[in-house]
Amino acid sequence: MGTEARAFTRALRALLLVLAALLSFNCQSARDEPTGGETHFLQRCRDSATCGGSLVCACGVCTTPCDSAATCGSFPAATCAAPEASTCDERDRSYCEVSCALDAECAELSAEHRCADGRCRKGGASASTCAGEHAISANELVVLGDSFFAADHGTTAYLEELARSHGAISLGERYRDYSRLVGNTLAFLGAGIREQYAAAVAESAVRVVLMTGGGADVLLGSCEELSEDCPLLAAAAAEASALLQRMASDGVEQVVYVFYPDPFDAELRAEVGALRPLLERACKDSAAPCTWVDLRGVFTDHEASYLDAEGTIPTAEGARATAAELWSVISAGCIGQ
Structure with missing residues (x-):
């Protein structure tokens, strides 16, 4: 397949994904607790x-x-x-x-x-487990990203539910979710994630960032030869490093970088797999404290129920599982409590 044909195919697929996300709405009943009705078993605690x-x-x-x-x-x-x-x-x-x-x-x-x-x-213990210096308001935590978060913003909504149930945020408080369906790449055809961050900072102080990024780059772009030197991947990694540096300069206290489960399409899966270690390295080397969250373990053996037909957007059940993983990470590390 030629470069122009691949680019057209990618663009068409991206358009279909956006339309699917805009039209999708999932209603699910609450999951039954199998622990004999005791929902606290093996939950982290202070007392x-x-x-x-x-x-x-x-x-x-x-x-x-x-x-x-x-x-x-x-x-x-x-x-x-x-x-x-x-x-x-x-x-x-x-x-x-x-x-x-x-x-x-x-x-x-x-x-x-x-x-x-x-x-x-x-998860974690109640917010009282964390020392006072970690305390932030919900408004100081922002969510950045592409359609993985923005399809219905379900991950953020479920995360807020968990935070309220553990006393980390109050009833009525909301995290600031700037993720969006378009203009959401790291570097390809613009720096949409950086623009989201700039909008967040312009509105009010940012102390904690939950973000994803890079998926839209590989969805819309392509590599002639798949390696770390592919310009598409190198540009995305370089922009991630630069953005993390800016966050450090702005005084952001914690970044949680969330990376995708494997998509179903073989070519896209290979490109996501090649980008993963580059962005993980950017997170590890970041001047701003950065926690890397790889969602493959969460989605393994649950792909059919956790992901849409393309394997790129979480269902309501997948968004709930993503939020549970994020809560486990941020509560255990007293991030944004």
Whole structure:
């Protein structure tokens, strides 16, 4: 396929994705909790008051003491285990625990549980767990990105729900979401993500940035030869580095860079895969503290229900899972609390 033909195909596909996003609306019932009605199991905590009526806060997580596996029978896949000596001072007792190697192994507990250091964990503690210097207002956290966030802004809405339920933001407070369906590239045909950031800064102070970027670049552009030297990928990575540097200069305290699951199209998947390490490196080398979040683990084995037909835009269920992963990251790190 020639360069012009590829460019036309990409542009047509991008247009169809925008139209699909504008027309899509998903309604889903709430996911049933499989943990016997106890929604706090293995949620990070500061004290037992945040663990509901039947669990205790032990070793920083809501659980229950046990003498045998039978005590833990009401919790899926739970066993009775001694806590790790390196993470807990309460080593004289055993507690119900769920071991894991992948996020998918925690899905039986709930959509919000993630695998962290070999143990399933849910979100973070209440906002009171974080020291006062981390406190920000909802208005000081901004969301930047392309159609992955902007299709229906569902990820931001679900993230706000989680933040309210944990006391991080108040009822009626909203994060500032500048993600959009068009004009949303890092560098190809303009710097749309930079423009979003500039608009956010012009409106009011920005202390925390949740962002994605690069997907629109590879969707609209192409590489004659797929490598790190491809001008399309190199330009996107260079712009990401420059934007992160500007954020550091502006005093942004935390950046969370969210990168996509694998799309279904083989050519697009290869380009996204080639761009991923370049942007991860930009995040790692950033002067502004930057946390890299790779969503592949969240979406693995759930692509059919979490992604649209093209594999580029999350469904409502996928947006909820993305928000749960983001909440797990930002609450555990006291980011934007």
